[in-house]
Amino acid sequence: MGLKMRSLNWIGVAFVTLVASGAALSGCTEPKGEIAGCSSDDQCKGVRVCSPQGECVSPLALEDAGTDSGTNPGEDAGTSDAYTADASRPDADLPPEDAGEDTSTGDCNNALTAVATIESGGNSSPNAITIEPGANVTLDANASTGDISRYEWSFIDFPYASNLRHLKPNLNASGRGASFVASTLGTYVMELTVFDSANMPGCDTARVEATVATDAEIYVELVWDTPGDTDQLDGDGADMDLHYKHPDGEWGYEPLDIFWYNPTADWGIERNPRDDPELIRDDEDGAGPESIAHPQAERLKYAVGVYYYDDYGFGPSDATVRVYIDGALAHEVAGERLEGADMFYEAVTIDAATGSVSVDDKHYDGYPPTN
Ligand SMILES: [Ca+2]
Ligand SMILES: [Ca+2]
Ligand SMILES: [Ca+2]
Ligand SMILES: [Ca+2]
Structure with a gap:
């Protein structure tokens, strides 16, 4: 084909x-x-x-430092999900250790108070923030009190956590805090635990959360699981492509199929960008997400497809597609298997006139034939 x-x-x-x-x-x-x-x-x-x-x-990957095309080791290179600040480091901005009285009570130290703050793009909160897809999120523990020797951050929840644990983002160290890139729509919940010099945790932990939301009328997201790839965030993985097609378009052709080669195009009213769909995240090295936002859609039917570009020797991948309409999850296709490179899956069609999604569920060897 x-x-x-x-x-x-x-x-x-x-x-x-x-x-x-x-x-x-x-x-x-x-x-x-x-x-x-x-x-x-x-x-x-x-x-x-x-x-x-x-x-x-792709040029898109270079333009957007938040993507994980393998050029951004900050997102993809690490595998740890918790960061520990070490007070013994000479450059650590931490209080000196105190050899004073033992304030431990049982299994925890109630003299330590964990206080977490979450920030993204100048928006800061001790509780929760709402952000755009791909935003960098910073966590800090500076307001914590007590004789703290160690700070530990971990994910309590993140989008797709129930079935796609490999989509847990890497938490990158930054002083007493941590940061990560929030790429998928949904809610990320992070927890801070503080420890004393005897490695006893504080009795209370602190939680903060970030909700990734969109104001696009239609938003489509593809993530994938490649069982043959034991580390799907290491910058070496299978490449699936998300496609979003105008009813007059043909899969694989610009300008009416949006995908990595044709990341945006002037649809609808000429020179009005509000009705132009855009691939806002491309991914080539495993897991995804790839995302397409259509801020304002004409009252037409748009088809969503997945192309298995290359398995790079990792074998079959299972595609999960989520469709959001007016910011709310309207449909999910979960874990649809594509056996290998050059397979195409027609997933769903979105009717922008009714806000409904119909399932196509058709597999092809190569791009679907022209009608
Ligand atoms: Ca890998
Ligand atoms: Ca891709
Ligand atoms: Ca337009
Ligand atoms: Ca990736």
């Missing part, structure tokens, strides 16, 4: 690549991914560009 628009694009670039490097590319028809390293944009196929890290990535 041909790749339509982008295979034409790739052929031209591949010719240049062959001449430039002499590398054998026989049998490969995919415009992204198969070149492991790069030193210039010419070595990347399709619309890919060479990142500072020497990887071919």
Whole structure:
């Protein structure tokens, strides 16, 4: 099955690549991914560009430092879900240890008070904030009191936690606090525990939460689970693509199918961006999410599809698609298996006139044929 628009694009670039490097590319028809390293944009196929890290990535990934295309080690490189501040570090801004009286009562120290603050984009709260998808969230424990030697943050809840634990974001260390990128719609709940010098926890923990919300009329999100990939956040994983198609469009063609190659287009009223859908997050290295927001949709029917771009040897992946209408979850397709590269799944159709979602549930080997 041909790749339509982008295979034409790739052929031209591949010719240049062959001449430039002499590398054998026989049998490969995919415009992204198969070149492991790069030193210039010419070595990347399709619309890919060479990142500072020497990887071919979509231009979108470079523009948005919050994505996890593998160019942002802050989000993807770590695996820990709790950060411990070490008071013994010379640069730690922490109170000196106190060898005074023992204030422990049983299994916890009631002289320690954990106080957490959550902040994002200048919006700060001791309880809860509402943020946009992809926002960086900062947690701090500076208001905590007592002779605290150690601060520990952990996730109590996060979107998809009940069945996709691998989507728990990495918590990155930052002084007494931590930060993470909130990529998926839903609520993240974080807990702070403080410890004394004897490693006794305070009797009370503090919780804060961030709710990721959208004001787009239609918002579509794809995440995926690849059972053959034991670490799905390490920057090396399977690549699925979210597609969002206008009723007059054809899968894989710009401008009426929105996906990584065609991240936005002028739909609806010309030069009015409010009715233009946009891929707001691309992901190439496992798990997702990929997200498309359509701020104001014409009263038409829009189809949502998933293309398995490349399994990179990790085998089948299970796609989960969520459709939000007016900010509320309207439909979820959970754990739909695609066996490997070049499989396409027509998931659902959204009727913007009625705000309803109908299930298509059709699998194809390659892009669906033109009607
Ligand atoms: Ca991996
Ligand atoms: Ca992708
Ligand atoms: Ca428009
Ligand atoms: Ca990823």
